[in-house]
Amino acid sequence: MTPTGDGRTTGDRLTIRDVAHDAQVSVATVSRVLAGSASVSPALVERVRESVRRLGYTPHSVARSLASGRTRLVGALVPNLANHYFYALIKRMLHDAERDGYRLIVADSDENVVAERELGVNLLHQTDGLILCSPRARVGVLRQLLDHGKPVLVLNRLVDSLPVSQVVVESYPAMRQLATYVADLGHRRVAYLHGPARSWHSRERWRAVRLLTRRGVDITEIRVGATMDAGHRAVPQILRSDATAVLAYNDLAAIGVVVGLTERGIRVPQEVSVTGFDDIPHSRFVTPPLTTVRSPQEEVGSVAWKVMSGQLHGDSPGTRTVLAAEPVIRNSTAAPPENSR
Amino acid sequence: MTPTGDGRTTGDRLTIRDVAHDAQVSVATVSRVLAGSASVSPALVERVRESVRRLGYTPHSVARSLASGRTRLVGALVPNLANHYFYALIKRMLHDAERDGYRLIVADSDENVVAERELGVNLLHQTDGLILCSPRARVGVLRQLLDHGKPVLVLNRLVDSLPVSQVVVESYPAMRQLATYVADLGHRRVAYLHGPARSWHSRERWRAVRLLTRRGVDITEIRVGATMDAGHRAVPQILRSDATAVLAYNDLAAIGVVVGLTERGIRVPQEVSVTGFDDIPHSRFVTPPLTTVRSPQEEVGSVAWKVMSGQLHGDSPGTRTVLAAEPVIRNSTAAPPENSR
């Protein structure tokens, strides 16, 4: 009944036991060397390293996860990967996580609240933590996610009532500045294009724009969304409103508007001013270049990973990081035409 | 020395044994029910299901992976996530994989060949398969990846010498049609803007454009890349070449060119025609809308997943799917100005 044991596992995959056998040490020692543990004599460390190299051994990550209880995987859930807004964000987190030995499982809820919940729960089950980008779910759902006891991070949405770490770009002040700028140019009839219904940012931006009424500006609200197509389709309604300036929820919608106006021979900004939000790369490559708000997505990504990483290492949750956005004045805005002042 | 055993594991996580105990069956039966195995009596199936539901049990995916040898994870490696080209692709694969119970680990090599190799190897170690999107690596490296014995799929690059499954959109015929169309409009001096150095598509497209010389068209080659910025920066060189038509490697570069020309007061297409490739959403929202080639990325994504899925279930590798692209004529192309014919 003694083990069969020469230590060499049959089959094709090299295990830690093969290395142990080759280096004439125990598997525990190999494991320690691989983990970079200090309490191994330099001589053994070298011997193990040499065996690992010569044999071409690679640890089996799943076995490692099962034994250690950590997967070194983090979920990243976005409402819509096709939205330019998430590029820089995901990309930056991908690289930072990679650097720290973590990998991201990306999922896309397609703006579907039910899918968001399901995906969130499932992701959390197979990862060490979850990053929710602009989640649309109700607070109750977010709370459930927290109950799993794993680190959860919410990006670009402020949830006051929850002990969850959050990283957000503050829309309100920048949008307020932008709106003020437009009013100062002399515009008195403005159209605001709302973003996705459940978007926190959309509510924040609207909250800022609404203040213009205090200055006697007339605001027409139009439900549009976050795509170029939607912006483009909104043009007739914009024209009907007789607005001389259009404040869009984001750059995408703004681009759709600019193109739609241009197609109809309406000059931007001479006849109608248009502003966006986010400062996506395309906003500089519209004619005319878009007046917008720079939202530091890269920074959100890098802070987000830093916070998540800290939490994975035991930091307590609930930190809140607020980053500022700032208006970028380009050429899609100008004073309204003389006859409409 | 008998097991301590009331079956209830201590600690907070519910295991399959808790369910087995609750339903008064063996763990094997629970496992079978969870796997949807046919050979369990309906009565037990129901009892187990009920216990699972009541207890709120969820299988531990890592343990499952270790025991079964399958992770239900697939790697997806792209050269640059910030390139619009990969949106539809990744997004579609994400959803199709999700539907089949798989999850994607997305990685971005940042157009770095070394990183690509590293990431590829690492991903393959922790997943059941790997999808390489437009890989830039040398054939030798791809072969190494295949040697791991796991399914590997190459997208948007044809590698003749390798027994690896491939899904590609054929650039050559469509680019040839587009080039012919431009020549037929009467253009005799054309500039071609090359894409990323190691891109297979870039070589294919150039191979097609080059044929114009046979028709006596004068071609100026300019190394540009795949971004709007790069296209924009290339404008002075384009003007120096005195070309009346610009064929860009992709839409992004083309957009940069259109904007750059417009800024200098050069009218597109009256004075200079410009074409792109890919038909990204933005190409319809440029002024003027871009003449380009529709590359069916969504279809690539869905076929890609189908092939990967088949391979995961034992299909033999080496299939090759070629999808067609087709020119989309919009308004950025026209006959050259009279005086330059």
Next chain:
DNA sequence: GTGAAAGCGCTAACAG
């Protein structure tokens, strides 16, 4: 500083 051994939670023979 090092090794032996007990699991991590599940699947998959194998026996009945």
Next chain:
DNA sequence: CTGTTAGCGCTTTCAC
């Protein structure tokens, strides 16, 4: 059809 049991490959006490 159902149960028993031996691992999957690694980490991590616990002794020495």
